[in-house]
Amino acid sequence: MSEIRLTGLQKKFGATPVLSDVDLCVEAGEFCVFIGPSGCGKSTLLRLVAGLEEPCAGDISIDGRRVNELPPAKRDIAMVFQSYALYPHMTVYENMAFGLRHLRLPKDELARRVHAASQALHLGELLERRPAALSGGQRQRVAIGRAIVRKPKVFLFDEPLSNLDASLRVKTRVEIARLHRNLNSASMIYVTHDQVEAMTLADKIVLLRPLEGRSGVASVAQVGSPLDLYHRPANQFVAGFIGSPSMNFIPATFVGADASVVRVSARGIGLDANVCADDLVIGEDVTLGVRPEHIRMGGGQLSGEVVHVEQMGEHTYVYLDTKLSAHPLVAKTAPGYIHIGQRLPFALAPDALHLFHRDGRAATRAVHEQGAGSLALA
Structure with a gap:
């Protein structure tokens, strides 16, 4: 299990600051959800953890190791994007196995991992289909399966359900929650704008907010369990953001x-x-x-x-x-x-x-x- 720790993290795009002094600890095996208004820096913070963006100040540590200078491939993470990003000419099996082939795993180990992930995500009967023959929910589960087979220390989800309709979001949300219980050794960070996803999936919610008077700059408004934020908001912003109707x-x-x-x-x-x-x-x-x-x-x-x-x-x-x-x-x-x-x-x-x-x-x-x-x- 891997702890993720952010200390004094800051990010600018050019001369424009977007994140200010973020201090956060995601405990080993924890399901942490980043939520906040549109443009508050949720995905930027996730990309900093992934190594897709470089911080302007502060430290990022995974499993006690500072990873600021490490490329994404060296951080032992797996990321699931909003877009499924599947190879259209490959079958489900080939899409899930593609990243493992570069690890030069034995064929039997590769097959074992793919079949185990496909069973966990109810994809066993779809392994020979191509993405065009799958529904949106099935494609997203394939993208999640592609991350699972790598057995990373950290899973990162960037609004993975936003392209699905309401019914599929509910079903896939349940699959992700069940996946976390089955993979309790892996830490997960999940970005969403959907309060229902945050309240039902998270062990810990990190609510981000833009700082008044500093346009575009975001900071952490409150960190806590879903019920902490709902029943014991630290400030009026949290109270008004969490809950629907507010x-x-x-x-x-x-x-x-x-x-x-x-x-x-x-x-x-x-x-x-x-x-x-x-x-x-x-x-x-x-x-x-x-x-x-x-x-x-x-x-x-x-x-x-x-x-x-x-x-x-x-x-x-x-x-x-x-x-x-x-x-x-x-x-x-x-x-x-x-x-x-x-x-x-x-x-x-x-x-x-x-x-x-x-x-x-x-x-x-x-x-x-x-x-x-x-x-x-x-």
């Missing part, structure tokens, strides 16, 4: 605190949030955040007029025009007949609310731990 934000003013309860005023309406009041100043502008599923519909002192409804089958998203914010609040509720113009009551539970400082930092929350009956700081 977190609701309510501008407010801090008016006081008592123990772990912070009191704010949102357009004259008083709200309580179970967060730590450290560093808050009376009169400070803050922002409350609440996930759609944490808005309690059907009761409470607050109400809103329905301006839009999205019926999803198993649940419904209701857009509410309220006095709290200039923008509608999105609430997730049970399926049922809800019509535009209807006024619905709702409540915002103090333990479900996030609070963000003026600079975007998240206040420490007191949240219900899973299965616990008391509040715990998180």
